[in-house]
Amino acid sequence: xxxxxxxxxxxxxxxxxxxxxxxxxxxxxxxxxxxxxxxxxxxxxxxxxxxxxxxxxxxxxxxxxxxxxxxxxxxxxxxxxxxxxxxxxxxxxxxxxxxxxxxxxxxxxxxxxxxxxxxxxxxxxxxxxxxxxxxxxxxxxxxxxxxxxxxxxxxxxxxxxxxxxxxxxxxxxxxxxxxxxxxxxxxxxxxxxxxxxxxxxxxxxxxxxxxxxxxxxxxxxxxxxxxxxxxxxxxxxxxxxxxxxxxxxxxxxxxxxxxxxxxxxxxxxxxxxxxxxxxxxxxxxxxxxxxxxxxxxxxxxxxxxxxxxxxxxxxxxxxxxxxxxxxxxxxxxxxxxxxxxxxxx
Amino acid sequence: xxxxxxxxxxxxxxxxxxxxxxxxxxxxxxxxxxxxxxxxxxxxxxxxxxxxxxxxxxxxxxxxxxxxxxxxxxxxxxxxxxxxxxxxxxxxxxxxxxxxxxxxxxxxxxxxxxxxxxxxxxxxxxxxxxxxxxxxxxxxxxxxxxxxxxxxxxxxxxxxxxxxxxxxxxxxxxxxxxxxxxxxxxxxxxxxxxxxxxxxxxxxxxxxxxxxxxxxxxxxxxxxxxxxxxxxxxxxxxxxxxxxxxxxxxxxxxxxxxxxxxxxxxxxxxxxxxxxxxxxxxxxxxxxxxxxxxxxxxxxxxxxxxxxxxxxxxxxxxxxxxxxxxxxxxxxxxxxxxxxxxxxx
DNA sequence: AGATTTTATGAAAACATTTGCATTACTATT
DNA sequence: AATAGTAATGCAAATGTTTTCATAAAATCT
Numbered sequence: 001x002x003x004x005x006x007x008x009x010x011x012x013x014x015x016x017x018x019x020x021x022x023x024x025x026x027x028x029x030x031x032x033x034x035x036x037x038x039x040x041x042x043x044x045x046x047x048x049x050x051x052x053x054x055x056x057x058x059x060x061x062x063x064x065x066x067x068x069x070x071x072x073x074x075x076x077x078x079x080x081x082x083x084x085x086x087x088x089x090x091x092x093x094x095x096x097x098x099x100x101x102x103x104x105x106x107x108x109x110x111x112x113x114x115x116x117x118x119x120x121x122x123x124x125x126x127x128x129x130x131x132x133x134x135x136x137x138x139x140x141x142x143x144x145x146x147x148x149x150x151x152x153x154x155x156x157x158x159x160x161x162x163x164x165x166x167x168x169x170x171x172x173x174x175x176x177x178x179x180x181x182x183x184x185x186x187x188x189x190x191x192x193x194x195x196x197x198x199x200x201x202x203x204x205x206x207x208x209x210x211x212x213x214x215x216x217x218x219x220x221x222x223x224x225x226x227x228x229x230x231x232x233x234x235x236x237x238x239x240x241x242x243x244x245x246x247x248x249x250x251x252x253x254x255x256x257x258x259x260x261x262x263x264x265x266x267x268x269x270x271x272x273x274x275x276x277x278x279x280x281x282x283x284x285x286x287x288x289x290x291x292x293x294x295x296x297x298x299x300x301x302x303x304x305x306x307x308x309x310x311x312x313x314x315x316x317x318x319x320x321x322x323x324x325x326x327x328x329x330x331x332x333x334x335x336x337x338x339x340x341x342x343x344x345x
Numbered sequence: 346x347x348x349x350x351x352x353x354x355x356x357x358x359x360x361x362x363x364x365x366x367x368x369x370x371x372x373x374x375x376x377x378x379x380x381x382x383x384x385x386x387x388x389x390x391x392x393x394x395x396x397x398x399x400x401x402x403x404x405x406x407x408x409x410x411x412x413x414x415x416x417x418x419x420x421x422x423x424x425x426x427x428x429x430x431x432x433x434x435x436x437x438x439x440x441x442x443x444x445x446x447x448x449x450x451x452x453x454x455x456x457x458x459x460x461x462x463x464x465x466x467x468x469x470x471x472x473x474x475x476x477x478x479x480x481x482x483x484x485x486x487x488x489x490x491x492x493x494x495x496x497x498x499x500x501x502x503x504x505x506x507x508x509x510x511x512x513x514x515x516x517x518x519x520x521x522x523x524x525x526x527x528x529x530x531x532x533x534x535x536x537x538x539x540x541x542x543x544x545x546x547x548x549x550x551x552x553x554x555x556x557x558x559x560x561x562x563x564x565x566x567x568x569x570x571x572x573x574x575x576x577x578x579x580x581x582x583x584x585x586x587x588x589x590x591x592x593x594x595x596x597x598x599x600x601x602x603x604x605x606x607x608x609x610x611x612x613x614x615x616x617x618x619x620x621x622x623x624x625x626x627x628x629x630x631x632x633x634x635x636x637x638x639x640x641x642x643x644x645x646x647x648x649x650x651x652x653x654x655x656x657x658x659x660x661x662x663x664x665x666x667x668x669x670x671x672x673x674x675x676x677x678x679x680x681x682x683x684x685x686x687x688x689x690x
Numbered sequence: 691a692g693a694t695t696t697t698a699t700g701a702a703a704a705c706a707t708t709t710g711c712a713t714t715a716c717t718a719t720t
Numbered sequence: 721a722a723t724a725g726t727a728a729t730g731c732a733a734a735t736g737t738t739t740t741c742a743t744a745a746a747a748t749c750t
Contacts, residue, residue, distance in 0.1 A: 008489070010735090010736060010737090011736060011737065012736080020699075020700085021699065021700045021701075022700090022701095022736090022737080022738095023699070023700055023701080023702095023738085023739080024698080024699060024700075026736095026737065026738060026739085027698095027699085027738090027739095030738075030739095034697085034698075034699095035697095035698070035699085036697080036698060036699090039698080039699085051488050051489075053461065053464050053465055053489065054465050054736095054737085055406065055465065055467060055735095055736055055737070056465045056466045056467070056737095057402045057403075057405035057406045057411060057466070057467050057735095057736080057737090058402075058406050058705090058735080058736035058737035058738085059736085059737060059738070060402035060705095060737095061400065061402045061403050061406050061705050061706060061707080061735090061736080061737075061738095062704075062705050062706095062736090062737055062738050062739085063704090063705060063706095063738085064737090064738075066402065067466075068445075068466070075431065076421075076427055076430050076431045076434060077427040077428045077430065077431035077432075077629070078427070079424075082421060082422040082423070082427050083422045085421050085422065086420065086421045086422035086448065087422075089421060089446065089447065089448060090448075093447060098445055098447070098462055098463070098466060099445065099446055099447060100413075100443055100444065100445055100446075101434065101444055101445075101446045102434065102438060102443070102444060103431065103434060103435075116398065117443055118443070119398050120398055120399050120400065120401045121401045121402070121412075121413070121443060122400060122401070122402055143396050144353070144396075144398070228629075229629065229630040229633045230629075230630070230632070230633050233633050258630070259633065261635075262633050262634060262635045265635035266635055284422070284573075284574065284575075285574040285575070285603070287575070288574045288575050288578050288604065288607050289607060290606075290607045290610035290611055355705090355706060355707090356706065356707065357706080365729075365730085366729065366730045366731075367706090367707080367708095367730090368708080368709080368729070368730060368731075368732095369728085369729060369730075371706095371707065371708055371709085372708090372709090372728095372729085375708075375709095379727085379728075379729095380728070380729080381727080381728060381729085384728080384729085399706095399707085400705095400706055400707070401707095402705095402706080402707090403705080403706035403707035403708085403735090404706085404707060404708070405707095405735095406705090406706080406707075406708095406735050406736060406737080407706090407707055407708050407709085407734075407735050407736095408708085408734090408735060408736095409707095409708075409735095
């Protein structure tokens with residue numbers, strides 16, 4: 001009975017019950033210092049009694065910020081991004097924003113479609129993974145002048161703000177480590193690189209080092225596999241049934257590395273005694289594996305948190321609307337985590 | 346120059362450019378069949394030229410659906426939920442909805458706060474994990490009459506719609522399998538169960554079976570550990586340094602199981618020769634492990650997808666607004682996946 | 691005590707849409 | 721050829737807020 005029949009009370013109901021005008025109610029939410037504490041109390045009571053919940057849509061429509069941030073990722077259910085999504089989410093949540101999320105399965109056209117959808121919802125900002133996006137995506141971003149940040153990759157000349165690391169360096173580091181350990185017979189297991197600049201950068205870096213060393217792997221030692229334990233395990237199986245087996249395997253990321261290790265174990269081969277395995281990413285759990293995975297450490301948690309905070313900053317900067325925020329570029333350091341899956345030969 | 350100075354065109358601009366009324370423009374979006382194809386073409390061209398993007402906030406405000414669904418989970422960066430989030434996301438995306446997501450870190454008060462925030466955004470529906478929620482949460486849900494679904498657990502007498510499995514059964518199955526294999530010296534590694542009915546159900550089921558067999562583990566064989574490889578590995582270490590070592594370990598989920606396996610490997614103990622390890626959940630990758638993990642299979646992908654589709658159904662049902670949708674309860678089957686980490690003794 | 695500033699409130703316009711009702715122009719029916 | 725029915729469109733009210741401006745009341749200054 002204290003509730004309106006519909007169950008949904010609006011600001012007018014609150015005003016009526018508190019015997020003040022709607023302006024005062026609105027003010028008591030948005031600029032509490034401008035309204036008499038006693039009045040505020042009355043309003044507070046009315047809100048309680050009616051179970052009133054503010055309608056953000058109405059505020060949004062009025063031209064204010066919507067209080068939402070959109071995050072577009074290739075996939076959610078993947079160790080790579082889960083950590084970065086979590087820390088990004090925490091950071092924007094902490095600043096009072098609500099997160100809209102969607103995945104596109106590495107399809108840049110779907111990415112564009114999702115972006116449009118987010119824009120229809122008038123997100124205050126958008127975060128994307130990597131710097132590889134379709135031209136329409138860039139144009140839309142530009143035209144709508146929405147604050148945008150790219151997570152995971154760093155490029156000094158990126159078209160949009162970014163926070164992340166140089167995947168090219170990661171690829172180099174990984175290959176160099178293997179080479180320093182004396183390996184020359186190195187196989188490569190990477191995902192498809194179109195529309196995936198992280199993988200492309202890593203592979204490019206690794207190949208360059210190997211080329212300099214005259215250790216470029218033959219065709220049959222270059223395996224393609226998605227970021228997925230099962231498929232990686234399956235895909236690289238043939239590798240070890242070959243007459244000449246590589247002494248080390250450099251993997252596109254830790255998930256692939258895990259698949260490779262399982263494939264080796266399954267064949268009764270020992271890591272690192274028979275074959276060394278190198279990952280990239282240093283996902284949660286890679287350190288705890290037995291033997292612990294040698295990999296290139298990416299500070300995923302830090303990258304996600306930084307990206308979230310910088311996103312909020314970009315949004316604050318771009319106030320008033322239409323003021324274009326300046327670009328921010330943050331380079332995060334990566335480093336070799338030499339553990340137990342690679343040995344010198 | 347074809348763009349409005351602000352960069353943002355509205356429906357009025359489109360109408361003007363297409364030389365029709367705003368009503369017609371609106372209609373051509375929402376009820377295209379009611380407008381002349383030729384007119385629709387004109388409007389389409391105007392939209393293109395102006396780079397117009399519809400404002401969902403305005404539609405929302407008008408009382409229609411917002412086109413958003415809120416998903417509240419304990420954590421995102423965890424193998425347990427990542428898969429279910431992904432499939433739920435895909436399902437609602439497919440139906441044209443946009444997903445709002447937030448995590449609460451197993452804190453039911455934060456869950457309540459997040460729910461409020463989502464309701465401010467006028468989500469068309471809310472999905473929660475499990476059936477353990479604070480009383481204010483249930484009341485708010487009730488009072489706002491928002492379609493809601495619980496994911497992961499099934500209870501015949503749940504207060505809200507649910508799709509999932511019986512965690513109690515999972516716990517029983519796991520314990521029964523171990524008992525059938527002849528194990529009596531069984532250790533338990535589970536997370537804190539307050540506010541986590543999944544863990545509570547599993548533990549309860551397992552304990553009951555063990556009690557019936559007079560195989561209830563002593564205090565020092567009951568370990569507490571969060572869902573986290575590193576902490577599980579660390580936490581159960583002491584277990585194997587004890588004078589009398591258990592012959593099997595039953596874990597709260599597969600992540601914990603993996604931690605336990607690594608702890609064993611680290612001590613030079615073999616799985617399953619020295620100790621059997623049982624997981625619950627059957628996460629992505631558990632099948633590929635070497636040795637492959639014996640676990641209770643939860644159809645996470647199916648649960649998430651079903652939940653997403655049923656959420657959309659509930660929303661459709663609750664049209665017109667204020668019509669309360671009926672409860673839906675779907676029980677998903679779980680089964681033992683006996684693989685290689687448990688052996689008979 | 692009168693003038694000036696400050697504090698607290700209200701009225702009404704604005705925001706970008708949707709939709710019920712009214713209107714006009716066709717097409718089909720007798 | 722008049723009538724009824726249908727298709728396509730426009731007008732204007734409604735949606736739930738925020739905010740500018742105006743006004744009234746109270747506090748401060750001289």
